[in-house]
Amino acid sequence: xxxxxxxxxxxxxxxxxxxxxxxxxxxxxxxxxxxxxxxxxxxxxxxxxxxxxxxxxxxxxxxxxxxxxxxxxxxxxxxxxxxxxxxxxxxxxxxxxxxxxxxxxxxxxxxxxxxxxxxxxxxxxxxxxxxxxxxxxxxxxxxxxxxxxxxxxxxxxxxxxxxxxxxxxxxxxxxxxxxxxxxxxxxxxxxxxxxxxxxxxxxxxxxxxxxxxxxxxxxxxxxxxxxxxxxxxxxxxxxxxxxxxxxxxxxxxxxxxxxxxxxxxxxxxxxxxxxxxxxxxxxxxxxxxxxxxxxxxxxxxxxxxxxxxxxxxxxxxxxxx
Amino acid sequence: xxxxxxxxxxxxxxxxxxxxxxxxxxxxxxxxxxxxxxxxxxxxxxxxxxxxxxxxxxxxxxxxxxxxxxxxxxxxxxxxxxxxxxxxxxxxxxxxxxxxxxxxxxxxxxxxxxxxxxxxxxxxxxxxxxxxxxxxxxxxxxxxxxxxxxxxxxxxxxxxxxxxxxxxxxxxxxx
Numbered sequence: 042x043x044x045x046x047x048x049x050x051x052x053x054x055x056x057x058x059x060x061x062x063x064x065x066x067x068x069x070x071x072x073x074x075x076x077x078x079x080x081x082x083x084x085x086x087x088x089x090x091x092x093x094x095x096x097x098x099x100x101x102x103x104x105x106x107x108x109x110x111x112x113x114x115x116x117x118x119x120x121x122x123x124x125x126x127x128x129x130x131x132x133x134x135x136x137x138x139x140x141x142x143x144x145x146x147x148x149x150x151x152x153x154x155x156x157x158x159x160x161x162x163x164x165x166x167x168x169x170x171x172x173x174x175x176x177x178x179x180x181x182x183x184x185x186x187x188x189x190x191x192x193x194x195x196x197x198x199x200x201x202x203x204x205x206x207x208x209x210x211x212x213x214x215x216x217x218x219x220x221x222x223x224x225x226x227x228x229x230x231x232x233x234x235x236x237x238x239x240x241x242x243x244x245x246x247x248x249x250x251x252x253x254x255x256x257x258x259x260x261x262x263x264x265x266x267x268x269x270x271x272x273x274x275x276x277x278x279x280x281x282x283x284x285x286x287x288x289x290x291x292x293x294x295x296x297x298x299x300x301x302x303x304x305x306x307x308x309x310x311x312x313x314x315x316x317x318x319x320x321x322x323x324x325x326x327x328x329x330x331x332x333x334x335x336x337x338x339x340x341x342x343x344x345x346x347x348x349x350x351x352x353x354x355x356x357x358x359x360x361x362x
Numbered sequence: 363x364x365x366x367x368x369x370x371x372x373x374x375x376x377x378x379x380x381x382x383x384x385x386x387x388x389x390x391x392x393x394x395x396x397x398x399x400x401x402x403x404x405x406x407x408x409x410x411x412x413x414x415x416x417x418x419x420x421x422x423x424x425x426x427x428x429x430x431x432x433x434x435x436x437x438x439x440x441x442x443x444x445x446x447x448x449x450x451x452x453x454x455x456x457x458x459x460x461x462x463x464x465x466x467x468x469x470x471x472x473x474x475x476x477x478x479x480x481x482x483x484x485x486x487x488x489x490x491x492x493x494x495x496x497x498x499x500x501x502x503x504x505x506x507x508x509x510x511x512x513x514x515x516x517x518x519x520x521x522x523x524x525x526x527x528x529x530x531x532x533x534x535x536x537x
Contacts, residue, residue: 044531044535045531045534045535047527050480050527050530050531051499051527053476053477053480054480054484054495054496054499054500055499055500056477057398057477057480057481057484057500058394058398058496058499058500058501059394059500060477061393061394061397061398061403061406062390062394063389063390063393063394063407063410067407068389068390071385071389071407071410071411071414072382072385072386072389074411075385075411075414075415075418076378076382078415079378079381079415079418080378
């Protein structure tokens with residue numbers, strides 16, 4: 042029977058506690074989730090921020106609209122959130138989104154916000170598209186419906202540009218990132234944004250031919266296709282640069298070289314054992330089609346909404362496949 | 363005022379970036395505190411997320427003169443208590459907690475068996491004793507901070523630590 046001293050017991054408790062570690066991937070996922078929830082349900086908004094004259098173009102209207110919101114009850118904000126162009130509450134929905142954008146300074150939060158807003162834009166357009174114009178009773182109603190669709194298309198187009206701008210910003214951050222944890226975090230945001238664009242492109246492609254010839258949905262398809270193409274090309278370049286940079290620093294011998302032009306299939310993504318000991322590296326499995334092109338539609342999402350292209354493993358060097 | 367309290371004061375005013383920094387600084391300790399007691403890392407992650415969201419929602423009630431660390435650990439503590447209250451009937455986890463994350467612990471220390479036993483025995487102590495021992499020796503909170511979050515005096519806490527270690531020693535020697 043061992044008679045433990047107080048110091049021994051304290052040390053055991055300390056060591057037991059140290060065994061519980063949150064992985065970088067899980068920490069990023071939790072962080073992303075928390076900021077997403079906070080941003081979608083701010084709950085607490087600092088009144089001093091709301092009336093800040095530089096932050097808002099219409100500071101005098103803010104307390105008035107807040108008073109109206111309060112008078113109508115909290116449910117109004119929820120109703121406004123689901124409004125589409127032409128609905129009475131749609132201007133309020135747009136106004137609330139502008140406020141959220143103004144309040145959001147953190148680029149991570151901003152990325153989440155834009156992703157959510159992008160989904161709303163496509164929903165709005167889809168709802169308007171589902172209306173049969175022959176069921177509209179009068180010419181003025183039909184004209185209004187056309188105008189609202191036009192408005193929805195413009196909003197969607199703006200939203201595509203917003204997402205693209207945020208992607209640009211995060212690509213720069215990724216290119217400048219110096220450690221695997223930072224790279225993983227930025228890559229995750231970029232993947233989430235790319236998933237939004239993919240979802241949106243799929244929805245746009247699924248929309249039936251429209252009776253209005255001047256409604257530029259095909260332009261939107263073209264716009265999003267073009268932006269995604271540019272994004273993927275730039276991401277590939279960043280990954281290649283990162284690999285070259287890493288290979289320059291790496292002293293151990295590598296068996297493969299992703300910059301050589303030959304893309305190994307995902308099935309060959311198994312780590313090698315010749316990597317430097319003690320390093321924790323990020324393995325990114327980028328899905329590719331049979332021609333070796335990156336295909337984001339192949340990303341497998343599990344319940345947590347995070348694409349399954351990451352794997353943290355000890356004793357490995359980073360590989361971008 | 364330490365960095366946590368300064369960030370908390372900003373977050374209280376609605377600064378989300380400050381809250382994100384608080385998360386970065388406290389995610390590991392909060393997760394560790396929860397995972398120590400729970401037998402499921404997934405539950406610990408989910409609960410950590412819940413603790414931070416509740417902290418955000420409750421920041422209006424937070425007094426910046428008090429320790430933010432103590433405040434958020436008190437949320438974590440009550441979230442755990444609430445969890446066990448709800449799951450007591452189905453899991454019986456109030457009496458025995460299995461070792462969570464054994465692989466990590468094995469990798470971390472050589473004396474696996476003793477550490478496992480201590481972990482199990484700590485989780486068999488009364489809730490207040492467990493909380494105080496973990497906060498004192500794992501999270502290294504001082505008595506003043508633990509007093510804030512438990513409502514006990516510093517002297518009472520010293521007694522609790524002493525009795526907790528004695529009880530732990532007795533239990534280990536009986537096993």
